[in-house]
Amino acid sequence: MFDREKWGEVFQSIGKNKLRAVLTGFAVFWGIFMLIILLGAGAGLRNGFEYNFRNTATNSIRIWGNETSKPWKGLPPNRQIVLEEADIEALRHAIPGIQHISGQYSVWRGQSKLQYGKNSGSFGIRGIGPEYQHLQHQTILQGRFINEVDMVQDRKVIVIAQDVVDELFKKEEPLHKWINVNGIPFEVVGLYAFESGGMERGQRSPVFIPLTAAQKVFNAKGTVDDITFSFADASVAGAKRAEQRAIHTLARRHDFDPTDERALWVNNNVENVGTVSNVFNGITAFLWFVGIGSLIAGIVGVSNIMLIVVKERTKEIGIRKALGATPGNVVGQVLLESVFVTGLAGWMGLVLGIFLMEGIASVVPGSEFFRDPTIKLNVALWALFALILAGALAGYIPARRAAAIRPIEALRYE
Numbered sequence: 001m002f003d004r005e006k007w008g009e010v011f012q013s014i015g016k017n018k019l020r021a022v023l024t025g026f027a028v029f030w031g032i033f034m035l036i037i038l039l040g041a042g043a044g045l046r047n048g049f050e051y052n053f054r055n056t057a058t059n060s061i062r063i064w065g066n067e068t069s070k071p072w073k074g075l076p077p078n079r080q081i082v083l084e085e086a087d088i089e090a091l092r093h094a095i096p097g098i099q100h101i102s103g104q105y106s107v108w109r110g111q112s113k114l115q116y117g118k119n120s121g122s123f124g125i126r127g128i129g130p131e132y133q134h135l136q137h138q139t140i141l142q143g144r145f146i147n148e149v150d151m152v153q154d155r156k157v158i159v160i161a162q163d164v165v166d167e168l169f170k171k172e173e174p175l176h177k178w179i180n181v182n183g184i185p186f187e188v189v190g191l192y193a194f195e196s197g198g199m200e201r202g203q204r205s206p207v208f209i210p211l212t213a214a215q216k217v218f219n220a221k222g223t224v225d226d227i228t229f230s231f232a233d234a235s236v237a238g239a240k241r242a243e244q245r246a247i248h249t250l251a252r253r254h255d256f257d258p259t260d261e262r263a264l265w266v267n268n269n270v271e272n273v274g275t276v277s278n279v280f281n282g283i284t285a286f287l288w289f290v291g292i293g294s295l296i297a298g299i300v301g302v303s304n305i306m307l308i309v310v311k312e313r314t315k316e317i318g319i320r321k322a323l324g325a326t327p328g329n330v331v332g333q334v335l336l337e338s339v340f341v342t343g344l345a346g347w348m349g350l351v352l353g354i355f356l357m358e359g360i361a362s363v364v365p366g367s368e369f370f371r372d373p374t375i376k377l378n379v380a381l382w383a384l385f386a387l388i389l390a391g392a393l394a395g396y397i398p399a400r401r402a403a404a405i406r407p408i409e410a411l412r413y414e
Helices: 002-016 018-051 085-094 132-136 148-150 163-168 211-217 236-254 269-313 314-322 327-363 377-403 407-412
Strands: 060-065 098-116 120-130 140-143 157-161 178-182 184-192 207-210 226-231 266-270
Touching: 002 163, 002 207, 018 327, 018 377, 060 236, 060 269, 085 098, 085 226, 085 236, 098 163, 098 211, 120 163, 120 226, 120 236, 140 327, 157 377, 163 236, 163 266, 207 211, 226 236, 236 266, 269 327, 269 377, 327 377
Parallel strands: 120 207, 157 184
Antiparallel strands: 060 226, 060 266, 098 120, 098 178, 098 226, 140 184, 157 207, 178 184
């Protein structure tokens, strides 16, 4: 492999036909470059859609009340199903392996006014339980989140994000200050991390207050907008069982047909994640197929050129064999030249593709559809392996033809 004489012959052969070598290498360069670009784009799409699940427990189900479409036990259709706080405890005891559960009530179902001194702003206000932090992965930066004591004592406390601090408090420390929520004073007990991006860039953060306080202060009368729970069996089958158990439990409590698909809205995150994963596995496989196809086109080009090289060097190969060169020596020489051309050109395409993807990742802002289109190390290693294999495949047929040349016939070749 490190024989100076062999490498000298390789460079001599390439030097005789520089333009041909460059054009041949370019086909491989372009193939591996396009493979990296396609895989990077696919990774960017996958990362973008997976980003949508960044703050949500993937082993969770969220349920909203809706309107019935079927009559049931003498009751008419088109009845509104309104979920209640009592449903939370019913589900907690009905679903095996349940981990966390919380109801949510949106105050005024939209934006509400927060005020501190002369500063004010409109933010979404959500009444939630302590377990909501585990379901939505809220990261506390200062202070604390809503706890059980807040719920039991109906405390008027609130957890906010940095955009609320910037708008209401400016440079003041927000913890333990009192702000008015639609005219009702609440004490700031925590600051959590909130990130908005992509189409939602500039979106204001929601603020959180205890569910019991929201129901009492804003006259919700024990109702909730939705209920979210997580469970231990995060398989698709386990998620389906948990979903069906929840639907049947709520159907008994609210008297509707459990087969009525309009009575409840159900968002099963396990199924969502599985669907997204399957879709992007298919996309990735397709991109590999297209990229490998481009690489194969380059390999065919290299193989054809090596056949021409072997034909041009027929007399030389015959002389070498007449002087004692073995078929293995001849095959090794041809394969070395093929692997060198494909390896060098492919390595350049690999490096350029990775740098281009890194550049795009640093310039293009991340969104819910496309973010961080970088190539992982294992993908680069697989691409490098493909390069080595490509060079060997490109030179295999020409090498065998060269090894089959008979010295007497080669010396007569013109």
